Amino acid sequence: MEKPLDKLFDKFLQGQAIFRDRNALRPTYVPDDLPYRDGQMNRIGAILGPALRGAPPSNILCYGKTGTGKTVVARYVLDLLVKKAKQSRVSHPLTAYVNCRIVGTNYRVLRQLCEDIDAKMPDGSEVPFTGLPTDEIRSIFKRKLDSDSNIMVVVLDEVDSLVRRDVSQGNDILYGLTRMNGELDNSRISIIGISNDLKFKEMLDPRVLSTLGEEEVIFAPYNAVELKGILQQRVNIAFNKSAIGEEGVINLVGALAAQEHGDARRALDLLRTAGELAERNGDDKVTQEHVREAQKIIERDTITEAVKTLPLQSKAVLFSVYALTSKGQRDIYTGECYNVYSVIAESLALDTLTQRRISDLIAELDMLGLINTTVISKGRYGRTKKIRLAVSKQQIGAILDEDVRLSKIAEEVL
Numbered sequence: 417m418e419k420p421l422d423k424l425f426d427k428f429l430q431g432q433a434i435f436r437d438r439n440a441l442r443p444t445y446v447p448d449d450l451p452y453r454d455g456q457m458n459r460i461g462a463i464l465g466p467a468l469r470g471a472p473p474s475n476i477l478c479y480g481k482t483g484t485g486k487t488v489v490a491r492y493v494l495d496l497l498v499k500k501a502k503q504s505r506v507s508h509p510l511t512a513y514v515n516c517r518i519v520g521t522n523y524r525v526l527r528q529l530c531e532d533i534d535a536k537m538p539d540g541s542e543v544p545f546t547g548l549p550t551d552e553i554r555s556i557f558k559r560k561l562d563s564d565s566n567i568m569v570v571v572l573d574e575v576d577s578l579v580r581r582d583v584s585q586g587n588d589i590l591y592g593l594t595r596m597n598g599e600l601d602n603s604r605i606s607i608i609g610i611s612n613d614l615k616f617k618e619m620l621d622p623r624v625l626s627t628l629g630e631e632e633v634i635f636a637p638y639n640a641v642e643l644k645g646i647l648q649q650r651v652n653i654a655f656n657k658s659a660i661g662e663e664g665v666i667n668l669v670g671a672l673a674a675q676e677h678g679d680a681r682r683a684l685d686l687l688r689t690a691g692e693l694a695e696r697n698g699d700d701k702v703t704q705e706h707v708r709e710a711q712k713i714i715e716r717d718t719i720t721e722a723v724k725t726l727p728l729q730s731k732a733v734l735f736s737v738y739a740l741t742s743k744g745q746r747d748i749y750t751g752e753c754y755n756v757y758s759v760i761a762e763s764l765a766l767d768t769l770t771q772r773r774i775s776d777l778i779a780e781l782d783m784l785g786l787i788n789t790t791v792i793s794k795g796r797y798g799r800t801k802k803i804r805l806a807v808s809k810q811q812i813g814a815i816l817d818e819d820v821r822l823s824k825i826a827e828e829v830l
Contacts, residue, residue: 440654441688467509472604480635483679510568517577535560566603575609576616587621594627637678643670723815732760748803763825
């Protein structure tokens with residue numbers, strides 16, 4: 417007797433393949449040609465060029481909204497730099513890539529760097545994921561790097577998340593890396609910081625800012641025409657011929673992404689998800705209907721991921737807005753939000769932050785698109801913020817309920 421899964425797998429085997437190389441639609445993919453970013457590539461290339469002569473490049477900060485090509489340009493230029501060094505038979509620079517949203521502590525950053533240059537413990541074993549003093553793992557990294565004359569370029573992607581998660585610790589990590597050159601005899605380190613937050617520098621310690629921000633490269637959002645060009649390039653790589661059912665598919669994906677401030681990453685995710693929907697349905701072509709369905713899936717998943725990865729303090733603030741909304745309040749002001757947050761923080765045994773710090777967290781939630789805020793002037797009594805949930809109350813509630821700690825105190829607040 418044929419099982420239901422057999423039929424499902426047969427559909428994939430018998431149907432026409434939609435994708436030729438779906439990896440071309442993922443954010444980590446680096447194409448052979450990067451359109452519309454020649455200015456930024458030339459600027460970063462000019463800054464990194466001295467590494468070919470054994471001289472340490474200046475540190476670089478790359479700014480721009482999500483999906484403007486910062487990461488892919490940095491990796492593209494570094495790949496070409498290493499290839500050129502090998503072709504010219506000169507000592508090529510060491511490179512490391514750290515996603516700071518995932519690797520968010522001083523220890524884990526240093527361990528990632530140890531892994532990238534194959535630094536080992538004194539007994540030859542791998543550096544453990546946890547358990548060593550930070551100074552010891554730092555010494556292991558420096559000893560390995562300084563064992564030869566090296567130039568190392570470290571890419572810190574989403575570097576703002578280090579500081580946003582913990583201002584003091586984030587500044588310590590960056591200060592330690594930017595000042596490490598003074599502790600090395602033979603080698604030098606250069607940093608490429610990539611940030612989605614244009615106000616990132618305001619959070620930095622002046623000592624860090626003076627060394628990390630030596631050079632700045634700005635990435636403007638893509639316009640609709642540029643997004644269409646990027647999509648067409650990736651379609652030719654990712655999809656089999658005739659898999660895109662109509663020209664309107666690319667136009668629709670580009671238009672939807674242009675509404676999101678020129679986010680190429682979102683455009684590629686949208687196109688990939690639409691292709692996967694067509695594949696699962698056994699369809700031969702990707703249509704506009706697949707694109708619109710993919711948009712609903714991505715929006716739902718994006719909100720879920722954004723809420724689940726919030727620090728607990730930010731979750732407590734969002735939960736306070738959700739609680740007040742659930743009680744029927746349409747307009748919520750900062751003071752009311754802070755009062756409910758204080759109850760939640762006490763129940764969770766969290767340090768109760770100041771109202772000024774909560775105002776900063778509210779601004780971050782606004783930037784993530786989870787709430788909407790409007791500044792209201794009260795004349796001589798100062799200003800306050802009017803807050804509303806920007807997404808479905810039911811969706812936020814379902815996600816927050818999955819957090820065991822928050823679900824336990826829901827009855828006290830709601």
